[in-house]
Amino acid sequence: MLSLPMAFFIIFRYIPMGYIIIAFKKYSIIKSPLEMEWAGNHGFEYFIKAFSNRDFLYAVRNTLGLNLLDLVIGFPAPIILALLLNELAFKRFKRFTQTIVYMPHFLSWVIISGLALQLFAPSTGLVNVMLNKMGFESIPFLNDSGHWVVTYILLGIWQSVGWNTIIYLAAIAGINPELYEASAVDGASRLRNIWHITLPGLRPTIIVLLVISLGHILSSDFDRPYALSNTLVTDVSNVISIFVYNYGIRGLQFSLSTAVGLFQSVVCIIFLFGANALAKKSGERGIW
Template sequence: MAISTKPNAREASRWKVLALVRDWQLYTLLLLPVLYFLTFKYVPMLGVVIAFKDYNIFNGIWASPWVGFETFQEVFKMDGFYRALRNTFLLNLLDLVISFPIPIILAILLNELRLKWFKKGAQMILYLPHFISWVIIGGMAIQLLATNTGIVNTVLKNFGMEAIPFLTEPLYWVLTYLGIGIWQSAGWGTIIYLAALTGINKDLYEAAEVDGANRMRKIWHITLPGIKPTIIILLIINIGHMASIGFDRPFVLSNPLVTDVSEVISTYVYSIGIQSARYTIATAIGLFQAVVGLIFLLTADFISRKVNDQGIW
């Protein structure tokens, strides 16, 4: 004899309505973020169709004629696109290898400090650069590191040393780019790892001390395994961003002398899409960038799940 499930479904629906009425304040608070993401994140995705059209600003998106994948074929024939793509991957890879471990090291060092006043002071000093605009940082870099007029090179010349072309030669520019990036973001990145460190059971450290483990042993066998899931998740996210790069940092630090290494996807899209008004080309490059980033993200998550049984989802 079949048992009807309609009363159960009706009961579940009634409980949902009751939960909505009971927690209406929470749902109201959630409404604004949802509207924000729908309005500024999802609705603009419709503009992706520009990549498949011969877009004319006077005709609008929908009245412009379709051209299919002709725009992508044109993009893949542009030498500047491959240079920007190469530089994007190179700078992101260097950031991943050199900059990614720095917040982990800083978080562990701060966690090991015993003087609370020194720990709080160090945290404040490390966090502050994050709140400085990249426009201001670019101006500071020029004032400090310019070859002829920068304070650093002026001091070097006064001591009889040669000026260092921090911002005018490709190799030095890349090193300067990485160094300034670490200074600006490393302190802020430690917040996530410090939060993860608070979740480690303190009894593990006490047990390790009883067993005679020194500080390095405790870091290696307790601290690092304790924040391993956080490290893996952030590593996967960073790998997913390999094909994309922020606009502010390379733009404010770049100059015509180092374009061969400083021109990245974001600045290339700016010069093509805004300065040259080639919106179809810029949209196609942006779509390509997003698809490649998604592939990197899914691949990194798949490999992580196979190796460590941990991933984003």
């Protein structure tokens, strides 16, 4: 049963790592990576070219900014939702609500962007049409950089919060119920139970997921920013994945895009090791 997953990771994850060398060589479609000529500046020509590119620097800034906002605003959201669902007394309503909130996870960002356009378009969107009828001005959800960032973050939370909540609900289910029974005997309120029992029980799970999230601080999905982006907000929507697409696939600069991808991976690994070390210093196990 393990042969197929192992074959998948070996073929599509480990073997392609050998092509990282393209970042240090002049790419040629008719030569293998070992036969390609080394790039200038001791092989670091494309790294220098990337950091000299203003679009790349903007992409790094946008990627860090959006990921930090996702982390600060989006990371606590599933924890809060899991706590709220755990306190629901009606199990059927709890299951129904949980099903509804994690269903957006299965929607592609192409569909979500279409829904966002129908809801938040400046003149024809349902939200702005209702605001105009009530006497308010239209809000440029998708046409203004500041409003676009807020819309981007909130749509990301809406899409992923239910799915991530499942992890925290599973962790809550593993907390010893005798702790709640003892607190009930002592007359503790629900808020006291959450603060002194549920959150400490969730702490190991929160630390592990936080370490993993910090390990992706410079990585970026392609479909989410690309589907929601437009020419009016490119100053905040162009992230590293879109930069790699424009310069690597459309611009056929494969060595440059490989160098950018390698830089991105190295930074993510540094953040991952740093976050894991901090987790261990705080008394948690970390991820290894």
